[in-house]
Amino acid sequence: MEYSLSILFKDFSFRNEITTYVLETFKIKSIQYDRDCIMKRTNKKEVYYVETDQIEFNLSEGSQLVIQNINNSLPRIYGVEIDFDKVVLISNEVKKKYLDLIIGGQICEDIDKGLQNSDEIKYWKLYDLPIPSYAQIIPNPRYSGGPGSDMITKEFISIESLPGHSHQMDYDEKLWFGSCWQMYFSPIYYKYIPKPLWDDFNYCFEHKVFDNGLRRITLFENPEDYDLPESRAKQWAFRRALGIDSIAHELTKQSNRIEPTDLPVHITKKDCEKGTTKVTRYLIGNNQLASPNSATKREIKEYLDDGITVVFEKIEYL
Numbered sequence: 001m002e003y004s005l006s007i008l009f010k011d012f013s014f015r016n017e018i019t020t021y022v023l024e025t026f027k028i029k030s031i032q033y034d035r036d037c038i039m040k041r042t043n044k045k046e047v048y049y050v051e052t053d054q055i056e057f058n059l060s061e062g063s064q065l066v067i068q069n070i071n072n073s074l075p076r077i078y079g080v081e082i083d084f085d086k087v088v089l090i091s092n093e094v095k096k097k098y099l100d101l102i103i104g105g106q107i108c109e110d111i112d113k114g115l116q117n118s119d120e121i122k123y124w125k126l127y128d129l130p131i132p133s134y135a136q137i138i139p140n141p142r143y144s145g146g147p148g149s150d151m152i153t154k155e156f157i158s159i160e161s162l163p164g165h166s167h168q169m170d171y172d173e174k175l176w177f178g179s180c181w182q183m184y185f186s187p188i189y190y191k192y193i194p195k196p197l198w199d200d201f202n203y204c205f206e207h208k209v210f211d212n213g214l215r216r217i218t219l220f221e222n223p224e225d226y227d228l229p230e231s232r233a234k235q236w237a238f239r240r241a242l243g244i245d246s247i248a249h250e251l252t253k254q255s256n257r258i259e260p261t262d263l264p265v266h267i268t269k270k271d272c273e274k275g276t277t278k279v280t281r282y283l284i285g286n287n288q289l290a291s292p293n294s295a296t297k298r299e300i301k302e303y304l305d306d307g308i309t310v311v312f313e314k315i316e317y318l
Contacts, residue, residue: 001083001084001109001223001224002063002080002081002082002083002109002110002111003079003082003083003084003087003107003108003109003110003223004079004080004081004082004107004108004109004110004113005077005078005079005082005087005090005091005105005106005107006076006077006078006079006105006106006107006176007076007077007078007090007091007094007102007104007105007184008074008075008076008102008103008104008105008174008176009074009075009076009077009098009101009102009103010074010075010101010102010103011075011101012069012075013101014075014097014098014101015055015067015069015075016048017097018067018077019047019048019055019067021093022057022065022067023044023047023057025089025093026057026059026060026065026086027059027060027061028044028057028058028059028060029058029059029060030058031043031044031047031055031056031057031058032055032056032058033047033050033052033054033055033056034052034053034054034055034056035050035051035052039056053068053069054066054067054068054069055067055068059082061083062081063079063080063081063082063083063086064079064080064081065077065078065079065082065090066078066079074103074173074174076105077090077094080110081110082110084223087107091107099210099212099214100212102184102186102214103173103175103186103188104175104176104183104184104185104186104188104189105183105184106166106176106178106180106182106183106184107180107181107182107183107223108164108180108181108182108223108226109181109223109224109226111127112164112226112227113164113180115127115129115162116159116162116163116164116165116166117159117162117164117165117166118157118159119156119157119158119159120153120156120157121137121153121155121156121157131157132162134161134162134163134232135157135158135161135162136157136158136160136161136258137155137156137157137158138155138156138157138158138258139154139155140153140154140155140156158258160245160258160259160260161258163179163232163235163236163239164178164179164180164226164235165178166178166179166180167244167245167248167249167251167252168252169251169252170252173188173191175188175189175192175251177244177247177248177251177252178244179219179235179236179238179239179244180219180226180235181218181219181220181223181226181231182216182217182218182219182223183216183217183218183219184214184215184216184217185198185214185215185217186212186213186214186215187213187214187307189307190306190307190308191276191277191305191306191307192247192251192267192269192277192307193242193243193244193247193267193307194267194277194279194301194303194307194308195307195308196308197241197242197243197265197279198215198242200241201217201238201241201242203234203237203238203241204217204218204219204220204234204238205218205219205220205221206218217238219231219234219235219238220234240263240264240265240289241264241265241289242265243263243265243266243267243279245260245263246260246263246265246266246267246268247267247268247269250267250268250269250270262291262292262293263291263292264281264282264289264290264291264292264295265279265280265281265282265289266279266280267279267280272302272312273302273312274302274311274312275302275303275304275310275311275312276302276303276304276305277302277303277304277305277307278300278301278302279300279301279302279303280298280299280300281298281299282295282297282298283295283296283297283298283299284296284297295318296317296318297315297316297317297318298315298316298317298318299313299314299315300312300313300314300315300316301313
């Protein structure tokens with residue numbers, strides 16, 4: 001089983017140190033760098049001097065590590081098709097030396113990451129995998145059935161129905177919003193998802209907060225168990241408890257996107273009365289989260305951008 005790793009940093013000061021670590025730790029088959037959207041080959045010695053925002057290390061067994069700082073991404077180290085031992089080595093090195101630089105990150109099974117973020121039915125067939133029962137199949141509005149329709153996909157999958165789908169901001173902090181086996185979130189996320197929502201979440205294998213405020217959330221113990229029903233349930237629980245799909249949709253734009261409904265937590269930065277972020281939680285019984293249709297009360301709070309200071313709150317009974 002192979003994994004995908006992505007860890008985002010505040011700045012690009014780690015490049016040479018991470019490059020040295022990769023060269024000393026792994027067997028390198030080839031090195032490339034990006035220059036004006038053209039990949040060029042280089043060697044271990046010259047890689048420190050090339051002017052580029054992306055360096056690709058192709059490892060001897062076929063996996064790939066990328067040190068990246070491109071327009072649509074924070075500085076990061078990114079890897080695909082990496083075995084779990086290498087993932088642990090890299091993440092441990094990053095935590096040991098660059099903990100204060102980390103903005104966020106995620107580690108998940110590589111194929112599952114791709115499938116959970118694709119609306120193409122054909123990709124499931126490519127890997128000879130059944131489309132999961134929870135996936136919502138939606139007719140393609142561009143498909144008419146008439147002449148030329150054989151070139152158009154008849155149906156696609158709504159990625160909003162997949163618990164591992166993600167959203168990426170392409171401006172400001174350029175943050176990632178999603179749900180997978182292991183994730184890192186720095187306090188910068190409080191601007192969009194206030195701190196109390198993070199503090200309250202405990203339906204997971206591990207929720208560790210480092211001294212600098214960085215959080216590591218591991219949803220389930222074994223990463224290879226990503227497709228078990230209880231693991232998928234934890235992915236959904238994380239998304240719903242933190243209102244991820246409400247605020248992420250507001251911050252990002254994607255085609256063929258179906259807006260989420262029936263969310264127990266809704267976050268917006270629009271139409272606030274006194275704050276900058278409004279959190280609406282639908283509750284039932286002993287303040288348990290519920291769908292809006294079954295909730296007995298609605299709790300509304302507005303926070304400043306620190307995600308901690310409450311400047312407005314009220315409770316409405318339904």
